[in-house]
Amino acid sequence: MPELSVVIVATDNEQRTVLQVLVDGTSVARTAHTCASFPVAAADPIMRRVQAANPDVVMVDIPPDNSALAMRAIELLHQELDECAVFAIGTLNQPQLIVNAMRAGAREFIERPTTTTDLLEAFVRLTTAQRRVQKEGPRGKVFTVVNAKGGSGATTVAVNLALALQSAHGNTVLIDLAPLGHSALHLNLKPLFNLADATRNLHRMDSSLLESFMTRHPGGLQLLAGSNTPTAIEPSTTEFVRLFDMLVSHYRYVVVDNSSRLDPASRLVANLSECVLLVACTDVASLWSAARVQQYLGESGSRERLRLVLNRFRKVPGFSETDAENAAGVKLLWRVPNQYFAISSAIDRGSPVMEQSHTEIARCFSGLAHELTRNDVDVKRTAWSLFKTV
Numbered sequence: 001m002p003e004l005s006v007v008i009v010a011t012d013n014e015q016r017t018v019l020q021v022l023v024d025g026t027s028v029a030r031t032a033h034t035c036a037s038f039p040v041a042a043a044d045p046i047m048r049r050v051q052a053a054n055p056d057v058v059m060v061d062i063p064p065d066n067s068a069l070a071m072r073a074i075e076l077l078h079q080e081l082d083e084c085a086v087f088a089i090g091t092l093n094q095p096q097l098i099v100n101a102m103r104a105g106a107r108e109f110i111e112r113p114t115t116t117t118d119l120l121e122a123f124v125r126l127t128t129a130q131r132r133v134q135k136e137g138p139r140g141k142v143f144t145v146v147n148a149k150g151g152s153g154a155t156t157v158a159v160n161l162a163l164a165l166q167s168a169h170g171n172t173v174l175i176d177l178a179p180l181g182h183s184a185l186h187l188n189l190k191p192l193f194n195l196a197d198a199t200r201n202l203h204r205m206d207s208s209l210l211e212s213f214m215t216r217h218p219g220g221l222q223l224l225a226g227s228n229t230p231t232a233i234e235p236s237t238t239e240f241v242r243l244f245d246m247l248v249s250h251y252r253y254v255v256v257d258n259s260s261r262l263d264p265a266s267r268l269v270a271n272l273s274e275c276v277l278l279v280a281c282t283d284v285a286s287l288w289s290a291a292r293v294q295q296y297l298g299e300s301g302s303r304e305r306l307r308l309v310l311n312r313f314r315k316v317p318g319f320s321e322t323d324a325e326n327a328a329g330v331k332l333l334w335r336v337p338n339q340y341f342a343i344s345s346a347i348d349r350g351s352p353v354m355e356q357s358h359t360e361i362a363r364c365f366s367g368l369a370h371e372l373t374r375n376d377v378d379v380k381r382t383a384w385s386l387f388k389t390v
């Protein structure tokens with residue numbers, strides 16, 4: 001991730017200093033300039049100084065006692081600085097203030113008191129969005145699999161989805177972020193290295209070092225194995241940003257088994273994802289939990305990326321799929337049939353159901369992979385050329 005240049009506009013001296021420390025603490029941005037007063041017109045000398053700093057982001061602190069001047073400044077900065085995003089900082093207890101700031105052109109509204117994680121997440125959202133617009137080189141897509149509650153089937157979905165993507169398109173990696181990683185067991189692999197080794201060595205990471213931490217499955221899928229002890233040292237949010245930045249520049253599809261992990265890192269990874277698959281079953285406790293997880297991940301901006309996967313699916317009389325969607329608050333993407341014997345014996349043998357081609361369950365995961373990649377340009381092209389040769 002390139003370093004972002006930030007200008008801070010805050011009339012309160014203490015707040016200006018705090019914001020500067022927080023911005024510099026993210027390690028993905030640095031403060032290029034600070035202003036102690038708001039610009040009031042396009043020709044204002046303050047405006048010229050901000051322009052001279054050539055910022056990627058201008059952060060405007062909205063003082064509780066004088067929001068009108070801050071709103072005018074947001075509007076001006078948004079109008080006058082073409083390629084720059086304006087972030088508003090303020091209290092969340094005045095909804096009208098948030099609406100006004102967004103209408104004036106703020107791209108993000110960040111709560112005061114602000115944390116480094118809040119800023120880091122906003123910076124990551126910005127660069128991810130910019131990348132989509134710039135289309136700079138081919139970047140991989142991240143699909144994250146989260147369970148509504150323990151044992152719902154996240155690892156089963158992640159492992160088989162990754163195998164399906166590898167078989168259809170190649171160049172796929174599975175990252176095990178679960179609190180205790182099971183995916184190596186599902187794949188019958190014995191990893192020498194894991195996620196902790198990769199994050200410990202991020203400072204000297206290049207493509208060959210990244211590959212050396214992976215464990216290769218016979219079909220070509222690469223696995224960055226998870227932790228095998230519950231007490232492993234957790235990577236920081238900044239380290240996750242760096243790691244995922246490397247992963248999407250090396251792999252076409254990155255599947256994340258997040259299982260039941262719910263912490264700032266999982267929120268961040270959800271934000272970096274193209275789609276977050278929330279795996280739940282159709283029982284009351286599972287759907288109740290799905291709604292809570294949806295809320296937790298949604299609060300940090302991932303709501304529109306969340307999709308429901310109903311696992312162990314079977315028709316329940318009097319309970320429709322719309323009821324499940326309403327209970328979880330997430331749109332349904334896929335159903336995985338209830339096949340306890342096939343799935344549990346596949347896990348015990350370390351031979352995932354995707355390897356048993358032509359079975360209903362293998363077709364189900366191929367279908368999910370197809371659904372998630374249907375809009376990818378080169379996938380479409382392949383489908384077209386196949387059609388032409390028939």
Ligand SMILES: Nc1ncnc2c1ncn2[C@@H]1O[C@H](COP(=O)(O)OP(=O)(O)OP(=O)(O)O)[C@@H](O)[C@H]1O
Binds near residue numbers: 147150154182
């Ligand atoms: N479609 C299915 N039909 C029947 N049983 C299933 C199905 N999917 C998963 N299971 C069973 O559920 C169990 C839990 O699955 P899995 O380990 O994938 O869940 P998880 O959400 O990753 O759990 P954890 O909380 O441990 O991370 C498995 O042992 C498997 O036997």
Ligand SMILES: [Mg+2]
Binds near residue numbers: 154155156259
């Ligand atoms: Mg799991």
